[in-house]
Amino acid sequence: AAQIIMVASGKGGTGKSTVSVLLGSRLAAAGKKVLLIELDSGLRSVDIIAGAAGRTVYDISDVLCGRCDWRKAIVESPVYKGLSLISAPYERGNVQPQQLAKLTRKMAKHYDFILVDTAAGLGAPFAAAMVVSQMALLVLTPDPVALRDGHIAADVLYEGGFTNVRLVVNRVGPSTFDKGAVADLDECIDTVAVQLIGVIPESAALLKSTAAGEALPENTLAWRAFDNLARRILGQQ
Ligand code: ADP
Structure with missing residues (x-):
């Protein structure tokens, strides 16, 4: 059965969706x-x-509400071979944990990994993802707000009995060092006991390729970081 991994953050815009797609692409490239x-x-x-803009017909709320079979909502990424997607609705929907659990139980037989890209914050999508996932990746950027909100998210996960939480620090670049955020990040490993599993650099190539819906070039530092992240996750299985 699939390992279900939720990709969460406290603050929005830390790169959750980017990390979800690129991690998914590297797991798929490893034959998963x-x-x-x-x-x-x-x-x-x-x-x-994932380069699949405009291809979505049915979204996850259609599936959860029973408007279509989950298989019909799947779109294959044209740029990352082997990565299947189900998109979010444009309109705010309600995610019931029990509905999601029932769905992922069915899906789990068909996959090695199910990645759940949750909404920012601690609302219904976060709560529902917590119910179905075995592992949580907390994606933070090295700035005080993202760190504080990430702490809060980690606390909620731990209070919910979740133990398998790992930290991915995204957008690490020269300005990170100017701001002294490295020290904050290092201490975050103690305060919330979140183990670091990946460090993704600030990357112009990543920004450009994701905006254009193109594959991230392999000769980039960001690509290497995602490949390493995927390898570490595969190593924990
Ligand atoms: P979230 O899902 O957390 O809202 P996104 O994945 O949509 O965040 O990323 C927010 C913005 O930051 C996007 O424009 C994305 O291209 C950019 N971004 C994310 N990670 C990086 C990175 N490592 N280097 C450069 N830009 C990044």
């Missing part, structure tokens, strides 16, 4: 069957990042 579910209600971005 990967489904990425975007649970971010009211915002849709994984289709663009």
